[in-house]
Amino acid sequence: MALTEGSGKGRERASLPPWIKTTALTIGSIAMTMLGLLFVTFIIGRVMPIDPVLAIVGERASQSTYDAVFLELGLDKPLVVQFGYYIWDVLHLDFGTSLLNARPVSEDIARVFPATLELATLGIVIGIVIGVPLGVIAAARKGSWIDQVARVLALVGYSMPIFWLGLMGLLIFYGILGWVGGPGRVGIFYVDVVPSVTGMILVDAALDGNWDVFKNAFSHIILPASLLGYFSLAYISRMTRSFMLEQLSAEYITTARVKGMSEWDVIWKHAFKNIRVQLITVIALSYANLLEGSVLTEIIFSWPGIGSYITTALLSADMNAVLGGTVVVGLIFILLNILSDLLYKVFDPRAK
Amino acid sequence: MAERTLRQWLLTDTPTSRRHAKLSALYQGWLAFRSNTMAMVGLCILLALVLIAMAAPLLAPHDPFVQNLGNRLAPLGSEGHLLGTDSLGRDILSRLIYGARITLYIVALVALIAPVVGLLVGTVSGYVGGWVDIVLMRITDIFLAFPRLVLALAFVAALGAGIENAVIAISLTAWPPYARIARAETLTIRSSDYISAIKLQGAGGLRIITKHIWPLCISSLIVRVTLDMAGIILAAAGLGFLGLGAQPPSPEWGAMISEGRRFILDHWWVATMPGLAIFIVSLAFNLLGDGLRDVLDPKAGE
C-alpha cells in the first residue's frame, strides 16, 4: 500500500504546474483532510450513546446538578453551532478543557505525546537497525538459513497478537528473570527527579546528565520498545528484502558484477542506494503507525501515551480530549506522508 | 488426440478457446502454488479450521457454555479437559473449537465488505476522475489519517458492543487501502487501448467499470485481502480484548485472552491457548497470502 500511495502521488504531482501551486494545493488538502477528520470525530462523539454530562457528574448527581452541567457544556445548542464553536477554538489553538480531569487538553497532550514519541522512536530505531540489514542479507543470500530465519521472524511478527506477546514478555523478562524494569515509564524513586524539558525521560535525563535516571528509564522502555520494534522489524525486513531482490535482478547489477566489483560494493553501493527512496516510505509508514499510539501495548505496560489517552477519553465521552488527540495524531500522519514525499524528491535520482 | 489426459489439456501451449485458456492459466497457477510448501501448509490449516468450525458440535468434548465453578482453572491435560478450564469452569478446548466459528464469521464478513467498498470507491474515483475523484480521495485520506483502532473503537462505542458492529467497525477502517489500490489500477487500465476500444463500441461507464475494470483489479485485491486477514483477526481480537467485540458468554478468542490475562501469572494456559489459536490462524493466512501473491502477482512479491 505504501508503494501504491507513493507512486500514485508521484504521478499526480508530475502533472502539476510550478511549486507554488503545489504548495498551495498541499496545504489546502491538509486543511480539508483535517477538517474532515474533525468533523467525523465530532459526529461520532455526538451520536455516541455515552452521556458526557454523566461522565462528569457521576452516578449520584441530582437532576439540578445534571442540568447545570448540560448547559455549561453547551449541549443545548444545535450540532452545527457546537461544531462551529469548536473549529473556532481550534483555530486559536485552544483544544478546550478535558471533561474528565479538568485540565486543558493541550496540556494533557503535551504530557502524553512525548511518552508515545519516545517509545515509538526507540521502537522504529530497533526496527530499522535490525530490520534493514536483515532484509538486505536475506535478499543477498536468498534461500540461505538467514533468509529462512528472517522469513519466519517476519511471519511470526505479522501473526502474533501483540497484547499476548506483551503479557508474556512482561512475565518472563520482568517477573521471572528481572532483567528489565516493570510497567510504567520509570521506577517510582526516579519520578520527577529530572526536570521535564522535552517530556521524553531518556532525553531529559541525558540533558540533565543524570545517568541513574537514564538507566532506569531505559530498563523500563526497552521491553515495550523491543516489542514495537519487533513488529516494525517484521514489516521493514520483508519490504527491504523484496526491494533488494528487485534491484539485484536488474541489469546494472549484473553489469557491475561482470566488471568485477566486490559483492559488498554491489549490494551496498549500488543496490541498496537505489532502494533508499522506497525504504523511506515504508519506514515513514511504520513510524506513523507506532506514533498513532499502540493502544494495546500502552495498556499492558501502563504507558501513559497518546493511544491509551484517546481510548480512555473515548470510552468516557471526553470528546474534547478525543478531538484534540485525533487532531494531533492525524496531523502527524499527514505530515509524515508529506515528509516522505519530500525525501522522495530529494533522494530520487529521477526527480533531480 | 484421444489419449490426451486432462492434465495435458490443461497444460497446453495452444488453448482452443477462451475458457480453455482461463482454465489452463488457473491450473498452472495451482501447480505453482502447490509447489510452495509453506503456502500449502497455510491452506491446510485454514481448511482444517473450516472443518473444525463446521463440525464443532461433533468435535467439542463439552458444551462450551456449561459452567462448573467447582472445577475452575483446571490445568492442561486434566481429566476430560485437555486444555484445562477457564474462570467459570468451562472447557477451554470446546470454547476454542466453537470460537473458530466466530473467527471465520468475522473474517468472512470483513473480507466481503471492506474490499467491495474499496473497489467501488477506488474504481469510481479512478474512472470518473475530476471532482468526484478529489472528493472520494479526500474521504479516503480522512479515514487513512484516523488512528485505526481508535476509529474502530469509536464506531463500536457509537453502535454498541457486539460482533456485527465489530465487523462493521473493522471494515470501516480496512477499506481505504483497497480503494487506493483499485484507483491506481483503474488509472492504468483506464487509458489503455483496450478500454478505448470498448468505449468506441458504445459501452457506458457503469458497464466498463463492472465488466472490464473490476475483473482486472480482483487479483491484486485478493492478494491484499489474504495478507490483511491476519491483521483483521488481530484487530477483532484486540476489540474483544478491550471488551468491545463479541459479548459474553460467546467464546471469541480475543475476549478469552482478555478473561484469561488476569490469571497470567499462575494459570498461564487460560490466556495462552486462545493466543496460540489466534497466532496459528493468522500465521496460516499469512502463509497463504504469501503463496497467492507469488502466483497471482509475481512482481509484487520478489
Next chain:
Amino acid sequence: MNTFARLLSGAAIGLAVSMTSFAAVAETPANMLVIAHRIDDITTIDPAESFEFAGSDISRNVYGRLVSLDPNDLAAGYKPDLATSWEVSEDGKTITFTMREGVTFHSGNPVTAEDAAFSLQRAVILNKTPAFILTQFGFTAENATETIRAEGGKLMITTDKRYATSFVLNCLTATIGAIVDKETVMANEVDGDMGNEWLKTNSAGSGPYKLDSWKPNESVTLSSNPDYYGGAPAMERVIVRHVIESASQRLLLERGDVDIARNLNPEDIAGASQAEGVKIEDELKGRLMYIALNQKHPELSKPEVRQAFKYLIDYEGMRDSFLKGQYTIHQNFLPATYLGASEENPFSYNIEKAKELLAAAGVEDLEIEIGVREAQERIEIGQSFQNAAAQAGIKVNITVGTAKQILARYRARELDVYLGAWGPDYPDPQTNAGTFAYNPDNSDAANATGLLAWRNSWDTGGLTEKVDAAVVENDRDMRIQMYQDIQAEFRETSPFVIMFQQIEQSALRDNVIDWSTGQAVTSAAYWQVTK
C-alpha cells in the same frame, strides 16, 4: 555479510548483558510509601465536587474536617478534628462547633470558623454531585449564608428540622466536609466559580499531607505536612501510581518496587501470599453488589418473580470461586458494620424453588436484557446468573458496556435488569436507606435519578415513610430497630437482589504497619502508616 551477522549477535549479547545489570530487587526508601492503585476514576480533587474512590483518598489525607474518623479506630465513629467540641441547641436544629486553636493551612494561614463556614457554604452553592449530602439538611444556595455561619470564632449550622445528631456529624466526615483555605481559594477565583476550576487540580487544605502533583492516569504524589497538628507523618512522601493490570501490580509488589498493591484479583492474592515478604490484609468495605429488576417490566414486577430471582444466584459458588476472598454474601442494603445492619441472609441457590415461583406467577419463555459494566468480576457474575436463569427457563442477554453507557440507560429506566454496585456515601444508615428504600414520587416526571428505587420504578410499598421516620429518631436503639424492620420487609418485597459485600484485600510488603483503606465508612489514610 558475516561481518553483519557478527555485528548483530554482538549487539544482542551486549544488550542482554547490559540489561542483566539492571536486575536487582529494589526496596522503596524508608520514608516513602509507594502504592499501586487504579486511579483513573479521579476527575477532580475539589472536595466540593470529588466523589470517586481514588479522589476521596486524596482528600482524606490532604484536608482536615470538623470531625473525622480515626484510621486506627474506625469503630469508634467520628472524633474531633478541626472542631474540638460541639453543642446542640434546645430544638435540636442548630449545632455550634468550637474550632481547634493554632492549626494552620499548608499556606500558613490559620484555620478559622470563617474558613469552615466558607467551605460548607461553597459546597452547597456550587451544587456539584456530592452536594446532596449537605443539602438534605435543608441548606440551599439562597439560605446558605444564614444556615451556615461563623459567629464569635465558632461555627453554627442550622438544619431545617431536627435530625439525629450522629446523622449530621457522620455526613460531615464525608469528602464534602473538607475545610478549605478561604483566602487561597478565593485568590484563585475565576468568573465567580469560588475557586472550583483551580481546586480541581490543586489543593488548599490543612491535613497531614499536601498535594505535590496529580498526573491523570499516571500518579498522585503527596508530601508530608511537617506542621500537622497531630504530628508530622512518618511517611514523608506518598506516591500512588496508576497500574491497571492486577498481574502488573503483583509483579511490582513482589519485586519490591511498590509497598502496597490495592487491586489484586483473587488469583493474584493467592499467588502473592506465597511470595516472600508479602502479607495480605482484609478490610470489609461498604460496597454492595446487587441485581435490580425494572418494575416497568410486566413480568419482573410480579412479586413471585422478584422472589424467584433471589433464588437464582449461586451465592456460595461465586463467593468460593472467582470472588474468593473479595466478597462475602450479604443480602441487606445496609453494609455490615453500619448502624442497624442486619446479618440475615435467607436466600440460597435453589433452581427448583425459583421454578415453582415462576410457575406460580405464570411466567413462561421470559427473555430479558441485563446491563453489565465492563469489569471482569461483574461480567462473571452476569454469566453465572445467566447460566442459572437458563436452567429456570429464562433467557438472559448480557449487554456489556462502559460505565457511562450502561449507567445512562439505567438512569433512564430503560434496562430490564441491571447488575450494579453501590457504595455508601457517608457512615450513616440513611446513605443507603435513602436510596434503596426511598422513593416519594415514582412518576417519570419526578426524574429522581439519584434514587435507586426510582431508577427501577419501584414505589417501595410504604418503606419511604419508614425511612423518613428513622432518620429523625434520636434514640440509638430505637433507630437500630427501625432499620432492622425496614430491611426485613425490603428483603422479601423489593426488586433488589442484594448479593455480596466487598472485602478489600491489600497486598503489602510485610514491613508496612497500620495500613487502612477506611473499611466500610471512609477512604484510605496514609499518615498513621509506618515501615
